[in-house]
Amino acid sequence: MKEKIFINARIIDPSQNLDEKGCVIVDEKGKIKSIGSKTKITDTFPSAEIIDLKNNILIPGIVDMKAFVGEPGFEYKENFRTLSQAALAGGVTSIVTMPNTNPIIDNVSMVDFITRRGRDKASVNLYPCATLTKQMQGKLMTEFGLLSSRGIIGFTDVNTVVQNTETMARIMDYASDVGVLIMQHAEDLELSKNGCINEGEISNRLGLGGISPIAEKIIIERDLTLLSEFPCRYHINQISSELSLDVIERNKLKGKKFSVGVSINNLSLNENDIGDFKTFLKLSPPLRHESDRVKLVEGVKKGLIDVIVSDHIPEDEESKRLPFLQAASGAIGIETLLPLALEMYHNESLPLSKIIETLTINPAKILKINKGTLKKGSDADICVFDLEAPWVVKADKLKSKSKNTAIEDRKLQGKILMTFLNGELVFNQQ
Amino acid sequence: MAVIKNTSAIKNSPKHLLGIQNLSIQEAKKILNEAKTFIKLNRSKSKKLDILRGKTQINLFFEPSTRTQSSFDLAGKRLGADVMTMNVINSAQKKGETLIDTAMTLNAMHPDLIVIRHQDSGAPNLLSQKVNCAVINAGDGRREHPTQALLDALTIINRKGKIEGLKIAICGDILHSRVARSNIYLMNMLGAEVNVIAPKTLMPKSIERLGVKSFTNMKKGLDSCDIVMMLRLQNERMQGSFIPSKREYYEYFGLTQEKLKYASKDALIMHPGPMNRGVEIDTKLADDINVSLVKEQVELGVAVRMACLKIYCK
Numbered sequence: 001m002k003e004k005i006f007i008n009a010r011i012i013d014p015s016q017n018l019d020e021k022g023c024v025i026v027d028e029k030g031k032i033k034s035i036g037s038k039t040k041i042t043d044t045f046p047s048a049e050i051i052d053l054k055n056n057i058l059i060p061g062i063v064d065m066k067a068f069v070g071e072p073g074f075e076y077k078e079n080f081r082t083l084s085q086a087a088l089a090g091g092v093t094s095i096v097t098m099p100n101t102n103p104i105i106d107n108v109s110m111v112d113f114i115t116r117r118g119r120d121k122a123s124v125n126l127y128p129c130a131t132l133t134k135q136m137q138g139k140l141m142t143e144f145g146l147l148s149s150r151g152i153i154g155f156t157d158v159n160t161v162v163q164n165t166e167t168m169a170r171i172m173d174y175a176s177d178v179g180v181l182i183m184q185h186a187e188d189l190e191l192s193k194n195g196c197i198n199e200g201e202i203s204n205r206l207g208l209g210g211i212s213p214i215a216e217k218i219i220i221e222r223d224l225t226l227l228s229e230f231p232c233r234y235h236i237n238q239i240s241s242e243l244s245l246d247v248i249e250r251n252k253l254k255g256k257k258f259s260v261g262v263s264i265n266n267l268s269l270n271e272n273d274i275g276d277f278k279t280f281l282k283l284s285p286p287l288r289h290e291s292d293r294v295k296l297v298e299g300v301k302k303g304l305i306d307v308i309v310s311d312h313i314p315e316d317e318e319s320k321r322l323p324f325l326q327a328a329s330g331a332i333g334i335e336t337l338l339p340l341a342l343e344m345y346h347n348e349s350l351p352l353s354k355i356i357e358t359l360t361i362n363p364a365k366i367l368k369i370n371k372g373t374l375k376k377g378s379d380a381d382i383c384v385f386d387l388e389a390p391w392v393v394k395a396d397k398l399k400s401k402s403k404n405t406a407i408e409d410r411k412l413q414g415k416i417l418m419t420f421l422n423g424e425l426v427f428n429q430q
Numbered sequence: 431m432a433v434i435k436n437t438s439a440i441k442n443s444p445k446h447l448l449g450i451q452n453l454s455i456q457e458a459k460k461i462l463n464e465a466k467t468f469i470k471l472n473r474s475k476s477k478k479l480d481i482l483r484g485k486t487q488i489n490l491f492f493e494p495s496t497r498t499q500s501s502f503d504l505a506g507k508r509l510g511a512d513v514m515t516m517n518v519i520n521s522a523q524k525k526g527e528t529l530i531d532t533a534m535t536l537n538a539m540h541p542d543l544i545v546i547r548h549q550d551s552g553a554p555n556l557l558s559q560k561v562n563c564a565v566i567n568a569g570d571g572r573r574e575h576p577t578q579a580l581l582d583a584l585t586i587i588n589r590k591g592k593i594e595g596l597k598i599a600i601c602g603d604i605l606h607s608r609v610a611r612s613n614i615y616l617m618n619m620l621g622a623e624v625n626v627i628a629p630k631t632l633m634p635k636s637i638e639r640l641g642v643k644s645f646t647n648m649k650k651g652l653d654s655c656d657i658v659m660m661l662r663l664q665n666e667r668m669q670g671s672f673i674p675s676k677r678e679y680y681e682y683f684g685l686t687q688e689k690l691k692y693a694s695k696d697a698l699i700m701h702p703g704p705m706n707r708g709v710e711i712d713t714k715l716a717d718d719i720n721v722s723l724v725k726e727q728v729e730l731g732v733a734v735r736m737a738c739l740k741i742y743c744k
Binding site for chain 2: 199200201203204205206207208210212276277318321322323324325326
């Protein structure tokens with residue numbers, strides 16, 4: 001590979017508190033050689049390839065902590081190839097994949113399969129999760145040690161919770177010793193049973209069972225109580241309501257160490273968007289009241305929420321063209337993650353650097369991976385975007401194999417121009 | 431309090447009768463006025479008309495029903511339509527066919543009307559997007575049961591001469607009731623004041639946002655009410671999961687002579703049926719023709735459904 005020099009870039013790298021005009025040099029091995037305003041182009045090889053970014057923004061490749069790849073078992077919804085294409089078109093270079101496949105990833109042989117398959121078919125950095133409990137039944141813990149030694153980045157039961165407190169206590173106790181990352185789906189299943197959207201006026205009008213925000217809060221309260229006793233690496237996948245935020249604030253103030261994620265959907269949409277039973281907006285956790293959404297955005301601003309995820313869940317039409325209660329939950333979103341997040345910059349609710357931080361260095365730190373940064377010597381995973389370019393989301397233009405976007409026809413501002421993986425151009429908007 | 435309109439984008443296209451929400455007051459009144467003309471006909475010796483001759487009406491019932499189904503059946507026949515009733519619980523669904531596929535199959539037979547009852551809220555909306563004919567909602571999940579509310583309104587108008595200015599209490603399992611929801615919207619729209627009364631566990635959260643006052647006490651909730659609508663309490667909800675027992679429910683929420691005294695002197699009782707005598711209503715009270723409108727509700731139900739079929743069949 002030839003050396004690459006990005007010139008006329010606005011570099012934003014929150015891992016180095018960087019937001020300045022300058023250039024970036026990537027060496028022949030695809031590593032960052034030099035970055036920032038002080039970088040001089042003269043001290044490089046004359047053979048270097050020069051890329052003029054024309055004052056567009058250059059950031060570390062995005063790290064998405066929650067996405068579903070259909071393999072194995074749901075190849076008709078998404079596969080490694082289509083997920084990679086969608087991710088790269090969205091500036092995402094590292095993906096944490098969910099284990100609720102078929103078969104479920106809860107044993108070592110499945111991990112070997114998925115890493116081999118991913119290596120052959122995917123063109124992004126994949127970080128697979130395994131389930132927290134065997135068959136996601138919330139009863140028996142999986143082999144945390146063995147699985148992580150084979151490359152599992154974290155443990156999660158994705159869309160279900162370990163309901164039994166004793167089991168959860170043991171899991172956290174064991175995990176605190178092994179040092180693995182626990183990623184909890186915070187939803188008390190007894191409380192949320194029969195519910196499919198936020199409990200309140202909309203659920204009354206639509207005649208749908210409601211999920212109270214208490215169902216989320218109670219699991220967070222429980223787990224954070226356990227965390228005092230068993231200080232493991234603990235992450236809450238997604239929160240959705242103001243109630244949860246209060247608990248999180250209280251615990252973070254006490255100095256407890258844990259991290260919190262939020263889906264871009266819960267930051268950009270509310271329950272009103274469900275309208276006349278739009279099943280593409282059936283999500284888990286559910287979209288809540290506008291006041292919750294506003295508080296979540298504030299939570300990101302205050303640093304109570306560490307990461308924004310796409311919660312990319314591809315579903316085919318058959319799973320969605322059903323009465324609301326029967327329809328599958330989830331929406332695709334990896335390709336629109338950054339542009340949709342930029343909405344919060346354009347409407348002045350979040351600073352740009354904060355948005356980038358939650359998409360790059362914060363998830364990388366939680367995962368303990370050397371990504372999400374452009375420090376000298378790191379992999380040159382890079383996303384270049386135009387902050388201002390307007391466009392309209394059209395499902396059939398998206399690269400994901402499934403087309404269940406929650407933001408069809410949404411007018412966005414901010415467009416990914418190029419994505420680089422280890423210094424190689426892997427997506428080019430032209 | 432006035433009805434809150436259009437907080438969610440629920441649209442009732444004039445082609446279908448999916449719910450009372452966003453049915454305009456003119457549309458509601460049109461149905462009621464039309465229904466009035468059928469009351470007499472239904473009481474006469476020759477009940478058959480040919481307004482819908484040559485039209486096909488399919489009753490698509492995914493949930494067991496006796497009165498609504500027979501009422502729609504009769505209504506269609508009295509207007510001269512060819513009526514076919516399908517109980518889908520026993521056929522397509524068992525074979526794993528989706529609602530959409532069932533809809534497409536029926537659509538291919540060129541019906542003019544589909545009357546649907548489904549256990550899932552929103553199923554009629556989904557159906558209406560996929561067929562070319564008019565869809566009439568005969569009850570979906572806990573969302574709406576528009577023709578029940580319309581027949582209740584007609585029954586009240588028939589007895590009291592009006593709805594505007596009346597005070598109406600709806601008592602019982604509000605949480606799971608589509609009848610309650612449709613009635614809240616319609617009675618509000620027609621200018622009544624609505625109280626809902628239920629044990630807290632059977633009262634939906636933020637129900638006040640639908641424009642009602644909520645009570646957990648019959649004495650307070652029934653105070654000076656002109657109409658008392660009782661709702662059916664499902665058996666499976668009586669045994670400790672929502673309320674401690676049938677006995678306790680009857681004690682505090684069952685309608686008895688004594689409790690009825692809290693309401694206005696000439697208060698009338700309604701019930702969408704089927705009744706649990708001795709659970710939500712005292713059996714004598716239910717049969718007291720001076721106060722109970724239960725039979726009249728069933729009778730006028732046919733007239734209301736005839737009106738709906740006539741108006742929506744184009």
